Amino acid sequence: MLHWTLKSLVARPVYLLASACGVAFALMLVIFIEAVFAGESGRIVAYLQKTKGDVWVMQRGVSNMHMATSFISDWKVAKIAKIEGVRKATPILYMNASIEIGGRQWFSFVVGMAEGDDRAGPWHVVRGKRRPGKGEVIIPATLARITGLDLGATITLNTKKLKVVGLSGGTFSMANSVTFAHADDLSDVMSAFGMVSYVLVDAETGVDPRTLAARIREQIDKVNAVPLRDFIASDYAMAMQMGVEIIDIMSIIGVGLAIVITGFTVYSQTSRRRRELAVAKALGVRNRAVYGSVLLQAVCIALLGLAIATALAYTGAPLIEALVPLVALTIEPEVPLKLGVLALVIAAIASLIPARQVLRLDPAMAFHS
Amino acid sequence: MNAPPVIEATHLTKTFGHGHVAVRAVDDVSLTVGRGELVLIMGPSGSGKTTLLSMLGGLLRPTDGRIAIDGVETTQLDEAGLAKLRARKIGFIFQAFNLLEALSVEDNILFPAHLAPGGRTAARTRANELIANLDLGHRRRALPDTLSGGEQQRVAIARALINQPLVILADEPTGNLDSEKGQEVLMILHDIARDEGCSVLIVTHDPRVEDVADRVLWLEDGGLRDRKSDQHDWVRDPVCGMRVDQWTATRFAEHEGQRYVFCSQRCLERFEAAPAQFSRDTRPHDTNE
Numbered sequence: 001m002l003h004w005t006l007k008s009l010v011a012r013p014v015y016l017l018a019s020a021c022g023v024a025f026a027l028m029l030v031i032f033i034e035a036v037f038a039g040e041s042g043r044i045v046a047y048l049q050k051t052k053g054d055v056w057v058m059q060r061g062v063s064n065m066h067m068a069t070s071f072i073s074d075w076k077v078a079k080i081a082k083i084e085g086v087r088k089a090t091p092i093l094y095m096n097a098s099i100e101i102g103g104r105q106w107f108s109f110v111v112g113m114a115e116g117d118d119r120a121g122p123w124h125v126v127r128g129k130r131r132p133g134k135g136e137v138i139i140p141a142t143l144a145r146i147t148g149l150d151l152g153a154t155i156t157l158n159t160k161k162l163k164v165v166g167l168s169g170g171t172f173s174m175a176n177s178v179t180f181a182h183a184d185d186l187s188d189v190m191s192a193f194g195m196v197s198y199v200l201v202d203a204e205t206g207v208d209p210r211t212l213a214a215r216i217r218e219q220i221d222k223v224n225a226v227p228l229r230d231f232i233a234s235d236y237a238m239a240m241q242m243g244v245e246i247i248d249i250m251s252i253i254g255v256g257l258a259i260v261i262t263g264f265t266v267y268s269q270t271s272r273r274r275r276e277l278a279v280a281k282a283l284g285v286r287n288r289a290v291y292g293s294v295l296l297q298a299v300c301i302a303l304l305g306l307a308i309a310t311a312l313a314y315t316g317a318p319l320i321e322a323l324v325p326l327v328a329l330t331i332e333p334e335v336p337l338k339l340g341v342l343a344l345v346i347a348a349i350a351s352l353i354p355a356r357q358v359l360r361l362d363p364a365m366a367f368h369s
Numbered sequence: 370m371n372a373p374p375v376i377e378a379t380h381l382t383k384t385f386g387h388g389h390v391a392v393r394a395v396d397d398v399s400l401t402v403g404r405g406e407l408v409l410i411m412g413p414s415g416s417g418k419t420t421l422l423s424m425l426g427g428l429l430r431p432t433d434g435r436i437a438i439d440g441v442e443t444t445q446l447d448e449a450g451l452a453k454l455r456a457r458k459i460g461f462i463f464q465a466f467n468l469l470e471a472l473s474v475e476d477n478i479l480f481p482a483h484l485a486p487g488g489r490t491a492a493r494t495r496a497n498e499l500i501a502n503l504d505l506g507h508r509r510r511a512l513p514d515t516l517s518g519g520e521q522q523r524v525a526i527a528r529a530l531i532n533q534p535l536v537i538l539a540d541e542p543t544g545n546l547d548s549e550k551g552q553e554v555l556m557i558l559h560d561i562a563r564d565e566g567c568s569v570l571i572v573t574h575d576p577r578v579e580d581v582a583d584r585v586l587w588l589e590d591g592g593l594r595d596r597k598s599d600q601h602d603w604v605r606d607p608v609c610g611m612r613v614d615q616w617t618a619t620r621f622a623e624h625e626g627q628r629y630v631f632c633s634q635r636c637l638e639r640f641e642a643a644p645a646q647f648s649r650d651t652r653p654h655d656t657n658e
Binding site for chain 1: 429448449455469540
């Protein structure tokens with residue numbers, strides 16, 4: 001039966017490929033929806049991931065950076081730096097702001113860097129300076145490309161005009177971007193004199209970040225200290241919460257589409273093979289084996305569709321990112337495995353569609369010429 | 370015939386539909402077929418021949434009556450039991466050949482083997498024998514759509530025989546074949562009954578089959594009736610005894626000044642191998658029945 005099922009499937013390669021491409025189309029929808037979501041979510045925590053640090057210190061009651069506001073008195077930075085196990089404490093100012101470029105508003109996380117310290121600055125500079133001085137700003141290179149801006153151009157942060165002196169890489173996505181300014185400029189915009197938003201703490205070698213965070217919370221009044229891993233997880237969770245329903249709905253639509261396409265394909269395959277299946281039943285093949293044959297074909301079509309979808313997604317993602325810079329795509333390594341399981345579920349559900357047809361198939365049909 | 374019958378059908382009835390639209394396709398038919406017997410069921414179109422064959426093959430459940438194949442009452446079996454019986458005890462030959470289009474000749478022949486004890490491996494020797502006997506050696510790897518009608522039917526016959534069934538049920542086995550190929554197929558079926566001890570039940574319109582049949586049954590209006598007689602004008606094949614229309618026959622041989630007509634290449638070859646054996650008693654003669 002296995003031999004016959006597989007031979008029947010490959011006997012019409014064009015039909016098989018067309019069927020698999022239909023399934024691949026639906027699965028690619030799922031892959032890309034998830035990739036966009038993962039890409040955007042990834043970019044939201046990119047700043048934290050790239051600047052690393054062991055512990056982040058913020059205002060008590062605050063536990064994340066994304067869409068949050070935090071203020072700590074600047075004198076606490078020196079106190080934090082003196083705590084046992086702290087190698088370096090780097091303060092930053094931070095705000096979620098809208099920056100105006102060429103008359104258009106762009107949402108951005110703006111990081112205010114302290115004078116003379118680029119520890120919390122851009123991790124990859126494409127062109128220009130690594131550290132903005134007063135009245136200067138570093139914007140994402142992609143944003144500059146989209147808006148046609150170059151070094152020396154001017155942008156507006158609230159009402160403050162800032163000159164673009166550097167272009168950073170990996171700091172832009174559809175949902176947000178990261179802009180780096182001088183702390184004094186941002187302090188001016190935020191009216192936050194004598195304040196910092198967050199303190200990036202580098203621990204001494206061998207010090208456990210969790211222990212250090214607890215020590216900071218204990219010794220410094222009215223602050224929260226969170227190990228980097230927890231801080232990233234908290235921001236990522238918030239990003240997920242913000243779009244997860246939409247992504248879920250779109251993923252369900254993609255999966256539904258894949259089921260319908262696979263189901264239709266398997267149904268038409270079964271219809272085409274009706275006579276042969278009836279002959280097989282007449283020759284003594286049992287219903288369950290005939291159904292197994294239909295299921296196996298569905299699984300093969302779904303897995304072939306998955307292989308095509310995965311190959312196209314991995315080769316197509318960089319192309320899409322190059323053509324549409326607004327979109328950040330990240331295909332998580334576990335996606336093919338997850339979709340493999342999904343493809344098997346799709347095949348099982350899809351093969352139920354012609355199951356009734358198989359069970360009701362009259363073996364006496366083999367006698368009809 | 371002292372041995373118990375291989376096929377035993379008693380008061381078999383099949384009704385399609387209900388009430389005013391009910392049609393009795395088969396009406397109170399009883400028949401028995403013994404081991405190695407070749408029985409022909411003839412009758413006009415729509416007389417219920419295929420319905421009867423479907424019921425005997427366990428493909429269709431009778432409305433009433435009982436059927437026993439080799440002592441097993443098929444009317445008592447569930448679907449799985451019927452499938453097992455069909456796989457192991459019955460071989461089917463269809464008018465439309467019904468080969469599986471994606472499989473080669475060899476794979477088609479071996480297809481039912483996985484349904485029998487031993488599976489394909491055990492059946493491979495048998496398949497090789499059948500391929501050789503049915504002259505399919507050169508077409509072993511060919512796909513069905515590249516075969517002639519006669520070749521396709523020979524593959525179907527080999528497939529029917531692979532599990533060494535007790536019964537062969539053939540529905541119009543010569544229906545899609547030309548005269549010569551049809552006669553060849555009939556000769557093979559005749560040999561199967563004689564050499565393999567299979568009970569062969571053939572449903573056909575083809576009057577030539579009458580000559581190889583041990584019994585001829587006439588089915589009309591769903592019931593078995595007295596056989597109708599027809600006028601024929603035939604000459605006899607000296608090897609198998611089958612009547613052959615000498616105007617359409619293409620196989621001839623001369624021996625001791627006598628002209629002989631053959632139904633198939635197979636009979637011609639057998640004759641040429643030992644002409645004295647076949648020309649001794651048999652003389653071609655015209656028949657008017």
